[in-house]
Amino acid sequence: MKLEMEKYLKVRMAQAQGARTVEELKGMSDIIIENDDELKEVEALLQNVCKCKNVSVDTVVKAVQDGADTVEKVSEVTGSGTACGRCKGIISNIIENKR
Structure with missing residues (x-):
């Protein structure tokens, strides 16, 4: 599964502002993680x-x-x-x- 571009950009923007965990990301962005596969992808992205x-x-x-x-x-x-x-x-x- 590939994270859609809009979500990818939101993750990267929040990461540039200091988000390092999914919880921090959710606090800094209106991103909605829709399923476990997407959650795993976001977690991996936050570690990179x-x-x-x-x-x-x-x-x-x-x-x-x-x-x-x-x-x-x-x-x-x-x-x-x-x-x-x-x-x-x-x-x-x-x-x-x-x-």
Whole structure:
């Protein structure tokens, strides 16, 4: 199952604003998760920062904890943000919140 584009964008926008869990996502967005398959897809998406390079939130958080304090430094260490660049907002939020 593929998440419809509108929901995908809502998840990514909320993620760039700090949503890391489905509960946080629901609090920041009017997204409606319709079934278990969609829930699993959203949960997986929330754990991934960069779809192009398949870089997880945990990988970016670790890079930040290890001293990467700019989007460019995180990109250098993890590869995230080096393809299409759409994940840079999420990377920036992780740097700001260190989570």
